[in-house]
Amino acid sequence: MKESQLWFLQLITGALLLVLAFSHISTFSSLIGTGYKTGLEYSSLIERAKPLFYVIFYSVFLTVLMYHANYGLRTLLIEFTGGKYKTLITMGVFIVAFITYLYGLWEIIIFHLMAGGG
Amino acid sequence: MSTVTEKVEVKMEEKAVESKQITKEIVFKVYRFIPGKDTEPRFETYKVPVYRGMTVLDALFYIKENMDHSLAYRHSCRMGICGSCGMLINGLPRLACQTQVLELDSNIIEVKPLPNYPVIRDLATDFSSFFNKHKNVKPFIIREDKEEQENPAGEYLQSPEELLLYMQFSYCIKCGLCNAACPIMATDDLFIGPQALAQAYRYIVDNRDQGAEQRILVLDSAHGVWRCHFAGSCSAVCPKGVDPALAIQLLKRIVVSQSLGVKKPKHKTEIKPISKEHKPNPKIPEAPPRTVK
């Protein structure tokens, strides 16, 4: 993929993240959500994980977040090392990101099944 | 009659002496590095008498003439058009000939060579990578017909509006202050740099040019236009108001719409090649014979 397409995806994921991250945080906000203490209790976590929407929302959120954060990380590393190790850095960041991404997806699905979802 | 001219001359001399009245002495901390003698750079302080209207370049002349003959620095026009005297003066990259000492409002003035360029000696830096990056974006008009590019048979017509699209960026004097101020150039050696990117835009948007694809190959790379994050320091320090940051952001629009295949509105009207039956305008006198090649 060309560098310009990767960069344009960064813009799109950034715009999406504004909405997704804000709604993720508002789950434990007192204004919009259920409040700090009650929103972070294990019972309310389980309750939120029951519907299928939980899996859809968090998988999309995780995908978008992983792309945006790791493009940024790759940019920082390439610019800091002066561009000598571009392929190495891209591959390394991709591997670490992919492992974390799979782990995060596994977490989401397992928690949904633990909560009793279908 | 001679007495009148004498009086005028005396008056002019008095005015010159009055305008050069020494107001105070200012300490100049100048970066020194003489390869072969020094293993590490050092700073030397000089007390320079300063008059109203004195520039940092005038101060360097004074130091070199009266205090230390070994000081090396670049200068040429002393009026801000050649781009030779770029230096880091009190923390900001500036042209030494365009910086008034009294306007810096400080009793200690630190003069260092431009950052992000290798130092040759004292305040002179190596600009070869700067010129190479400029050369890599092909800063000349490219036509598809090579014969027309080398031996044009007539003139291209360009309206004032079409000229205004790129005229601002053609005022670049290649002083290198923008590359010194850019935070990405501070860590990334391979980044093309704001000066070369602005010149690439100047040629892509010029409606006489047909070489946009060739340049975009260089620009759409990992060290091309995408390493710019709009910190804007290049435009802030440019002494001629070239505004490279504006050129780069507009260039990003062109590069990304080309790579995504989005049909953008034509940013310029193509100039057709000069036809073989072109008759030159009889009112325009014939050009003198070529002296090159």
Add this chain to the structure above:
Amino acid sequence: MEEEKIEISKNVVPPKVIPKYKLGLKAWISPFKFNFERWMYTLHRVTGVILVVYVYMHIYVTSIRVLGDGTGWTNLMNAFENPINYTGEIIVIAALAIHGANGIRLILAELGYAVGKPIRPEYPYKPSSLKGAQRTIAIILMILAGIMILFTILEYVPLYSQFFRG
């Protein structure tokens, strides 16, 4: 046109010892004396680093809810109820607000909108990209981010007082 090799430094022998000339990381985190957009660039970088570190940590720490039963999570939440953690969370949310607000402005500016258009340069050469619409938009967005940070701090105040009183 033949390929001419540019030999600028032919008569200049580069010194064997070249002192350090690149500004390095200092140019990223020290925007003093520079323009407003340079400060925004520094903030965007610093908040980006905070967020990347936090996101990786967050994915691994919250996996405790799927390992075993609910006691691991409850113990973690109890351990997190201290003012250092509250401050850390406020910093992360502030970083998100600033990064997001500046990001909106960058989406506009880096696509070539709100940066003005090429003009005929006239003394004193104030660049139009730095005083175009993007600076006003940036200030408005930063004020909005500041409001969000204020709301976050207000939300944590009862938690702080609960800790120090109870």
